[in-house]
Amino acid sequence: MMKRIIAIVLTLILMISCLTVSVSAEQEADKISPAVRALIAENSDGGVVVEIFHHNADYPTEGVSEQEAIQNNLKAHKALLAQIEAITYMEADGFSVGRFYIGLPYESIEKVAALENVDYIDLPHDEGSTLSAQEKPDARTKTALEKLSPDTKVSLTVWFAYNEHAYIGMADPGENGTSEQVQEYLRVMRAAKRDYISAKNEAYAQIIKEKTDVEIGFTSRYTPMASLNTTLGEVEKVAALKEVATVYFNSVILRPSEDPDSLSDKFALWMYETKGFVANDPELEESGLLDLASVYTDYREVCEGDGWALVYAENNLNEPWEYVEHIALCNRVLSWYEPGAAVYPYGYFVYNAKEDTFHPIERFVYPTEGFKNEKDENGKYIKYIIDPVISLDDYPGLPDALDEYNIGAVRGDADGDGERTILDATVIQRYKADMIAETGLDVDASDADGDNETTILDATRVQRTIADLCDITGELKVLNPLF
Numbered sequence: 001m002m003k004r005i006i007a008i009v010l011t012l013i014l015m016i017s018c019l020t021v022s023v024s025a026e027q028e029a030d031k032i033s034p035a036v037r038a039l040i041a042e043n044s045d046g047g048v049v050v051e052i053f054h055h056n057a058d059y060p061t062e063g064v065s066e067q068e069a070i071q072n073n074l075k076a077h078k079a080l081l082a083q084i085e086a087i088t089y090m091e092a093d094g095f096s097v098g099r100f101y102i103g104l105p106y107e108s109i110e111k112v113a114a115l116e117n118v119d120y121i122d123l124p125h126d127e128g129s130t131l132s133a134q135e136k137p138d139a140r141t142k143t144a145l146e147k148l149s150p151d152t153k154v155s156l157t158v159w160f161a162y163n164e165h166a167y168i169g170m171a172d173p174g175e176n177g178t179s180e181q182v183q184e185y186l187r188v189m190r191a192a193k194r195d196y197i198s199a200k201n202e203a204y205a206q207i208i209k210e211k212t213d214v215e216i217g218f219t220s221r222y223t224p225m226a227s228l229n230t231t232l233g234e235v236e237k238v239a240a241l242k243e244v245a246t247v248y249f250n251s252v253i254l255r256p257s258e259d260p261d262s263l264s265d266k267f268a269l270w271m272y273e274t275k276g277f278v279a280n281d282p283e284l285e286e287s288g289l290l291d292l293a294s295v296y297t298d299y300r301e302v303c304e305g306d307g308w309a310l311v312y313a314e315n316n317l318n319e320p321w322e323y324v325e326h327i328a329l330c331n332r333v334l335s336w337y338e339p340g341a342a343v344y345p346y347g348y349f350v351y352n353a354k355e356d357t358f359h360p361i362e363r364f365v366y367p368t369e370g371f372k373n374e375k376d377e378n379g380k381y382i383k384y385i386i387d388p389v390i391s392l393d394d395y396p397g398l399p400d401a402l403d404e405y406n407i408g409a410v411r412g413d414a415d416g417d418g419e420r421t422i423l424d425a426t427v428i429q430r431y432k433a434d435m436i437a438e439t440g441l442d443v444d445a446s447d448a449d450g451d452n453e454t455t456i457l458d459a460t461r462v463q464r465t466i467a468d469l470c471d472i473t474g475e476l477k478v479l480n481p482l483f
Contacts, residue, residue, distance in 0.1 A: 031113040031118060031119065031120055031121060032109065032110065032113050032120075032121050033120065033121065033122035033123065035122065035123050036048070036050060036109060036121055036122060036123060039106065040106050040109060040110075043106045044106070044107075045106070046105070046106060046167065046169060047103055047104050047105040047106055047167040047169055048103070048104065048106065048123075048167050049091070049093065049101055049102070049103045049124060049163075049165040049166065049167050050101070050102060050103075050104060050109065050121050050122065050123060050124070051099055051100070051101055051121070051122050051123065051124045051125055052080075052099060052100055052101075052102055052112070052118060052120075052121050053098060053099045053118075053119040053120040053121075053122070054076065054077075054080050054098060054099065054100075054117050054118050054119055055076070055098065055117060055119055056072075056075075056076035056079060056080070056117045058076075059072035059073070059075045059076040059079075060072060061073050061076075061097055061098065069097065070097070073097045073098065076117070077095050077100055079117075080115070080117055080118070081100075081102075083115055083117075084102070084104075084112055084115070087108065087111050087112070088104060088105060088108035088111060088112065089104075089105055089108070089171070090102055090103065090104055091103030091104075091167065091168055093165050094165075101124060101163070101165055103165070103166075103167040103168065103169075104167075105169075109121060124163045124165065126162075126163045127161060127162040127163060128161050128162075128242040128243065129161035129242055129243075129244060129245045130242075131245075132240075133236050133237075133239040133240035134239075136239040136244060136245065136246050136247050137235060137239055137246075137247045137249075138246065138247065138248045138249060140248075140249035140288060140289060141156070141235060141247055141248065141249040143249075143287055143288065143289060144232055144249055144252070144287075144289055145232055145235060147287050147289075148232055148252070148255070148289075149232070149255070149256055150231060150232050150233030151231055151232075151233065151256040152231060152232045152252060152254070152255050152256060153229065153230070153231055153252070153253040153254040153255075154229070154230065154231070154232055154235075154249065154250070154251065154252055154253060155217070155227060155228075155229050155250035155251050155252075155253055155272075156227065156228055156229075156230065156235070156238070156247055156248065156249060156250060157225055157226070157227050157228075157247075157248040157250055158208070158225065158226055158227075158228060158238065158244050158245075158246070158247050158248070159223075159224060159225045159244075159245045159246045159248070160200070160201065160204045160224040160225065160226070160243055160244065160245060161224075161242065161243060161244060161245035162200055162204070162224060162243075164193070164196075164197065164223075164224060166192045166193045166195075166196035166197070167192065167196075168188060168189050168192045168193075169188065169192065170184075170185055170188045170189070171185075172185055172189075173185055193222070194221050194222060197220070197221060197222060197223065197224060198219070198221045200224065201219040201220060201221075201224060201225070201226055202219055204224075204226075204243045205219050205226045205228075207241065207243050208226075208228065208238060208241060208243065208244070211237070211241060212230065212234050212237045212238050212241075213230060213231070213234050213237075214228045214229065214230040214234060214238065215228060215229040215230065216228050217229055224245075227250065229253060235247065249289070251272075251276075251278050251289070251290075251291055251294070252278060252281070252284055252289060252290075253268075253269065253272045253278065254268050254269055254272070255281070263301055263309060263311065263351060264279075264299060264301070266351070266356070266358075267299065267311055267313070267349070267351070267358060270357060270358045271296055271313070271315075275294075275315075275343050275344075276294050277294050277295065277296045277315055277343070278290070278291075278294060278295060278296070279295070279296060279299065280295045280296065280297040295315075296313045296314060296315040297313070297314050297315075298312070298313060298314045299311065299312070299313040300312050300313075302348075302401075302405055302407075303401050303404075303405060305395065305396065305397040305398060305401060306396050306397060307352070307353045307354055307395075308350055308351055308352060308353060308395045308398065309350070309351040309353070310348060310349070310350055310351075310398070310401060310405075310407075311348070311349050311351065311358070312347050312348055312349070313344075313347060313349065314347055315343050315344050315347070325345070325452075326444035326447065326452075327346065327361075327362055327365045327366070327450075328365070328411055328447060328448075328449075328450030329361065329364055329365055329399075329402065329408075330392070330398075330399035330402055330403075330411075330472075330473065331399065331402065331403055331410065331411050331471075331472055331473075332402045332403065332407055332408040332409065332410065332411055333408050333409045333410075333411045333444050333445045333447065334346045334348070334361065334407065334408035334409075335408065335409070335444045344360045344362075345362075346360065346361050346362055348360070348361040348407065349361065350364075350395060350398065352394075352395075359390055363387075363389065363390045364389065364390050364392060365389065365450075366389065367385045367386070367387060367388050367389050368385070368386040368387040369383045369384065369385055369386060370383070370384055370385075370386045371383055371384070372384055409442060409444065409445040410445065411445065411447075411448055411450075411472045412424055412445065412446070412448035412458070412461065412462040412465065412472055413442060413445045414427040414428050414431075414441045414442060414445060414446040414454075414458075414462075415427045415441060415442070416441070416442040416445065420462060420465065420466070420472070421466065422462075422463065422466055424446075424459075424462050425459040425460075425462040425463045425466075426459075427440070427441050427446070428441070428446050428448075428454060428456070428458050428459040428462070429456065429459050431446070431454065432454070432455065432456050432459075441454075446458055448461040448462050448465075448472060449461045449474060450473075461474065
């Protein structure tokens with residue numbers, strides 16, 4: 001009988017022991033949040049920045065003075081970091097009372113959770129703003145909301161509310177590291193932060209796009225921000241999202257008008273989308289809502305043709321040098337003498353009704369070029385054509401309009417009297433013979449053949465044009481019957 005009792009007692013002790021182990025393991029598992037558990041299950045390599053909640057009975061933070069609590073927290077923090085460093089690679093980050101951020105390899109998170117003073121491991125909790133929608137807009141945005149119509153289309157910059165901590169996976173070489181080690185660390189660190197922030201920004205931008213009526217213009221790869229275009233009526237909705245930390249005003253893109261399909265509105269929208277320029281508006285300037293460095297002025301509609309229209313607008317930029325260039329187009333020469341007008345220097349734009357877009361007038365002379373990521377034998381990056389020169393054949397009547405509205409100067413009019421005569425050829429010849437100075441002729445108009453130089457061939461082109469052998473562009477009018 002006694003043996004049976006002893007056997008039963010031993011069995012109960014064994015069951016209790018097993019139960020205790022099971023409960024202990026379950027408690028340890030509970031120290032890792034489900035979100036972190038999911039990441040561990042999904043990733044065999046790499047790591048993540050987590051938030052560790054901890055305590056240390058030897059360094060109490062409650063029931064003591066504020067100063068003592070801060071000192072004890074720092075001691076507990078250092079002690080726990082030393083324990084973690086002894087068992088795994090880590091990337092220590094910011095901390096506060098009872099918690100801190102740290103980058104850990106996925107494979108070591110469970111080991112860290114098993115440490116006695118670790119209470120819980122979770123993903124960082126500093127995501128999402130607690131500010132109200134009225135607190136997030138900056139002063140200029142608030143001014144725009146107060147003074148302008150809700151239908152006003154604006155450009156904004158939003159800063160996202162999330163931590164910027166990214167797991168690097170490579171230790172900082174420190175002061176004793178070689179130049180190569182430092183450069184490699186910087187490369188890895190920047191790539192890790194870029195990938196982390198880019199992914200976060202894209203995700204947050206998508207949330208904003210789904211919940212509000214906005215167009216996402218740009219998402220940064222290195223900072224938690226994005227630019228977007230929307231109407232002022234949507235600003236409060238954007239600011240109300242917890243994903244948004246602050247809202248900054250960039251510019252007014254377009255104010256509502258009686259005719260939103262007008263050429264002026266189309267041009268305003270095109271100018272902003274291509275180069276970020278906005279129409280000059282005294283009311284906006286007075287309200288501090290106009291950036292004078294990106295304003296176009298003196299907009300006017302010159303004329304219309306079959307499927308096209310010609311408009312003009314000035315868009316000077318203040319740069320510390322002066323440009324002196326020209327283009328020869330049909331019977332005209334357009335010059336560019338404005339200091340700093342580096343974006344659309346000639347000021348004329350042709351609207352294509354079929355494409356519903358504008359082309360700067362120099363696109364009828366120059367193609368759009370880019371640069372390959374390779375160099376020629378002289379060490380210069382190789383150019384390539386993105387879009388070819390636009391053909392005047394698609395714009396019937398445009399050459400005549402340039403003459404009718406006196407756009408630029410008469411091509412070949414070297415003496416500047418408004419006409420192309422044999423005297424212009426003589427002026428060019430005298431200039432090339434050093435009989436007159438450069439100030440004695442219109443250098444740009446003298447470039448009759450459009451090669452960007454004034455040569456004796458320009459005099460010849462003028463003579464042949466006057467003799468009706470060719471037009472000023474060089475196109476033959478009389479062919480030699482022998483050929």
